[in-house]
Amino acid sequence: MKAIAVEPGAGEPELIERPRPDPEPGEALVRTLRVGVDGTDHEVIAGHHGNLPDGADRLVLGHEAVGVVEDPNGTALEAGQIVAATVRRRPNGVDNEYFARGEPDMAPAGKYVERGIVGADGFMAEYFTSPADALVPVPDEYASLGFLVEPISISEKALEHALASRAAFDWHLDTGLVLGNGSLGLITLAMLEASEIERTYCLGRRDRPDPTIEMIEELGGTYIDSRETPVSEVAAEYEGMDLVYEATGYAKHAFETVDALAPNGVGVLLGVPDDWDFEVDGGRLHQELVLHNKALLGTVNSHRGHFEAAVDTLAQLPEWFTDDLVTGVYGLEEFDHAFETGDDVIKTAIEFSSR
Amino acid sequence: MKAIAVEPGAGEPELIERPRPDPEPGEALVRTLRVGVDGTDHEVIAGHHGNLPDGADRLVLGHEAVGVVEDPNGTALEAGQIVAATVRRRPNGVDNEYFARGEPDMAPAGKYVERGIVGADGFMAEYFTSPADALVPVPDEYASLGFLVEPISISEKALEHALASRAAFDWHLDTGLVLGNGSLGLITLAMLEASEIERTYCLGRRDRPDPTIEMIEELGGTYIDSRETPVSEVAAEYEGMDLVYEATGYAKHAFETVDALAPNGVGVLLGVPDDWDFEVDGGRLHQELVLHNKALLGTVNSHRGHFEAAVDTLAQLPEWFTDDLVTGVYGLEEFDHAFETGDDVIKTAIEFSSR
Numbered sequence: 066m067k068a069i070a071v072e073p074g075a076g077e078p079e080l081i082e083r084p085r086p087d088p089e090p091g092e093a094l095v096r097t098l099r100v101g102v103d104g105t106d107h108e109v110i111a112g113h114h115g116n117l118p119d120g121a122d123r124l125v126l127g128h129e130a131v132g133v134v135e136d137p138n139g140t141a142l143e144a145g146q147i148v149a150a151t152v153r154r155r156p157n158g159v160d161n162e163y164f165a166r167g168e169p170d171m172a173p174a175g176k177y178v179e180r181g182i183v184g185a186d187g188f189m190a191e192y193f194t195s196p197a198d199a200l201v202p203v204p205d206e207y208a209s210l211g212f213l214v215e216p217i218s219i220s221e222k223a224l225e226h227a228l229a230s231r232a233a234f235d236w237h238l239d240t241g242l243v244l245g246n247g248s249l250g251l252i253t254l255a256m257l258e259a260s261e262i263e264r265t266y267c268l269g270r271r272d273r274p275d276p277t278i279e280m281i282e283e284l285g286g287t288y289i290d291s292r293e294t295p296v297s298e299v300a301a302e303y304e305g306m307d308l309v310y311e312a313t314g315y316a317k318h319a320f321e322t323v324d325a326l327a328p329n330g331v332g333v334l335l336g337v338p339d340d341w342d343f344e345v346d347g348g349r350l351h352q353e354l355v356l357h358n359k360a361l362l363g364t365v366n367s368h369r370g371h372f373e374a375a376v377d378t379l380a381q382l383p384e385w386f387t388d389d390l391v392t393g394v395y396g397l398e399e400f401d402h403a404f405e406t407g408d409d410v411i412k413t414a415i416e417f418s419s420r
Numbered sequence: 421m422k423a424i425a426v427e428p429g430a431g432e433p434e435l436i437e438r439p440r441p442d443p444e445p446g447e448a449l450v451r452t453l454r455v456g457v458d459g460t461d462h463e464v465i466a467g468h469h470g471n472l473p474d475g476a477d478r479l480v481l482g483h484e485a486v487g488v489v490e491d492p493n494g495t496a497l498e499a500g501q502i503v504a505a506t507v508r509r510r511p512n513g514v515d516n517e518y519f520a521r522g523e524p525d526m527a528p529a530g531k532y533v534e535r536g537i538v539g540a541d542g543f544m545a546e547y548f549t550s551p552a553d554a555l556v557p558v559p560d561e562y563a564s565l566g567f568l569v570e571p572i573s574i575s576e577k578a579l580e581h582a583l584a585s586r587a588a589f590d591w592h593l594d595t596g597l598v599l600g601n602g603s604l605g606l607i608t609l610a611m612l613e614a615s616e617i618e619r620t621y622c623l624g625r626r627d628r629p630d631p632t633i634e635m636i637e638e639l640g641g642t643y644i645d646s647r648e649t650p651v652s653e654v655a656a657e658y659e660g661m662d663l664v665y666e667a668t669g670y671a672k673h674a675f676e677t678v679d680a681l682a683p684n685g686v687g688v689l690l691g692v693p694d695d696w697d698f699e700v701d702g703g704r705l706h707q708e709l710v711l712h713n714k715a716l717l718g719t720v721n722s723h724r725g726h727f728e729a730a731v732d733t734l735a736q737l738p739e740w741f742t743d744d745l746v747t748g749v750y751g752l753e754e755f756d757h758a759f760e761t762g763d764d765v766i767k768t769a770i771e772f773s774s775r
Binding site (some may be wrong): 166168170171172173174225226229230231232233234235316317319320327328329334335336337338339340341342343344345346347348349350351352353354355356357358359360361362363364365 | 521523525526527528529580581584585586587588589590671672674675682683684689690691692693694695696697698699700701702703704705706707708709710711712713714715716717718719720
């Protein structure tokens with residue numbers, strides 16, 4: 066079968082041949098429909114994040130998969146069922162407490178592999194196998210958008226953790242700022258707009274006319290150009306934010322978020338920046354966190370429950386939004402277009418087969 | 421009546437005369453028994469934190485009060501009842517949403533005054549008045565230690581918020597590190613030791629023999645000398661901490677805490693440092709927060725519910741602990757000793773009257 070693989074840090078993704086996998090007991094065989102591309106794939110390609118499976122010289126890419134169950138192999142799944150696949154797997158198939166309790170997203174380094182990212186081949190192949198409990202049913206009508214379930218699940222987790230951190234007191238999410246107008250930022254903005262929130266903002270650094278700015282405004286949010294209003298000045302220029310969602314991977318944003326928050330606000334960090342030394346007014350930031358009961362949380366990955374919530378969320382996203390979000394779906398003969406970037410590219414996917 | 425007041429930043433506390441206050445409707449009159457002294461008092465005296473009441477040239481100190489109800493004044497309190505007083509009050513007596521819902525600790529700047537700290541006279545006087553709902557009953561047998569209810573309540577809130585932030589997943593508080601071996605640090609260590617926690621650590625910079633190191637070890641904790649093991653190396657030298665409780669006000673600790681945490685751990689910050697620019701490896705800290713689901717929370721002050729929990733906690737602290745913790749209780753004729761510092765001073769209080 067065909068697969069898309071890369072030698073991280075040393076080349077571009079290429080089409081390779083791989084044997085079609087056989088499911089082990091407890092695993093199903095899935096025929097891949099579509100796999101989304103995101104910033105993490107680009108970091109993996111560049112060699113900035115993730116690593117090869119033991120002994121391999123190539124990594125099959127892809128962690129945002131939707132497929133159709135080809136062979137349930139005795140599991141509770143049904144042939145023909147549409148499924149999205151979670152990303153973390155037991156290292157060497159050996160169970161541990163995090164997988165046992167259904168929270169692989171909370172496992173520390175070494176206690177997991179991540180398909181298409183850390184030490185395990187991804188889903189960019191015509192078929193893949195997976196433990197049945199890592200395959201989450203998706204209604205048939207969302208098969209073509211099912212590759213969005215994984216990125217949505219990332220925000221389901223981040224928002225769940227953010228809300229939990231404010232659960233010890235009476236807190237209302239009235240104002241929210243998303244840092245970054247990439248696909249994850251726009252998805253999160255749409256999720257916030259579907260909540261009881263009053264006002265949303267999304268920060269980027271693009272000139273008008275721009276399709277992401279149009280989407281931000283169509284959703285009901287306010288676009289903030291970071292070249293005019295840095296994150297640290299957002300509270301003064303606009304208003305303090307109950308929630309800041311960082312999806313840029315720009316390390317200074319983690320610290321500037323403290324200033325952007327309203328009293329009792331929470332910032333969730335999702336980016337994975339490289340090492341970078343810089344100066345901060347650490348005394349003032351510390352004081353600001355304390356005197357205004359502010360919180361900063363990092364979150365990574367997501368578990369099955371977040372995928373299930375994401376399936377519901379996907380069904381609630383406006384059709385115009387997903388239409389505008391997905392700027393390209395490419396077949397195997399032109400898969401390289403899915404890795405191109407540019408101001409007119411928001412979210413792409415590669416199609417391995419159709420239903 | 422006699423009171424202890426200061427001109428912040430311009431002198432030492434002095435004994436002054438004030439008229440005995442009359443309770444307004446809804447307020448009770450309290451005869452003060454004891455008022456504790458803590459680091460915040462020293463910051464107020466130095467002019468580093470807090471401010472004078474409008475139009476005043478002196479601030480009556482003290483925010484850790486226990487007293488006896490002298491005149492219930494028609495409230496539900498009873499004459500002779502022992503009470504501890506919460507600290508935040510409505511500014512100019514005008515209600516707002518935070519006080520209305522019993523969460524003045526979550527009010528932003530401008531929405532509260534703090535007795536003895538921010539814009540309102542404190543409790544270091546022979547009598548004080550207070551809204552009855554800001555007076556929390558203390559059992560008679562703890563009258564002499566009731567000035568510890570306020571500092572304990574600070575940690576009740578901090579720990580409540582820390583636990584809430586980890587409530588979205590299966591989390592166990594097995595290891596805890598307290599930064600700072602002052603009275604609040606030692607109290608918090610004792611609270612942690614009374615929980616299901618497995619191992620505790622307390623960081624200071626004192627040479628042996630030292631009374632606080634002896635208390636740390638008597639509680640069952642491990643003393644860490646920060647001159648030998650900086651906070652950033654604690655995880656490597658000892659182990660990662662599920663909880664770090666910062667009670668030093670040393671701004672770099674807020675950032676080093678990220679490294680001291682175990683995966684999925686939470687750091688609570690309580691110190692109030694001054695402005696201080698310094699360099700951090702912000703990229704690595706950001707990445708560490710994200711990839712290991714870590715959290716940093718600031719918390720300040722506490723509400724009535726935390727005071728009520730603190731009364732229960734006070735009753736559970738070992739007698740040897742409170743005996744060793746309170747190194748001096750001074751009458752009005754020698755009140756200045758209560759503000760002296762030194763390696764043999766842990767917690768002091770001023771006695772205004774006895775039961």
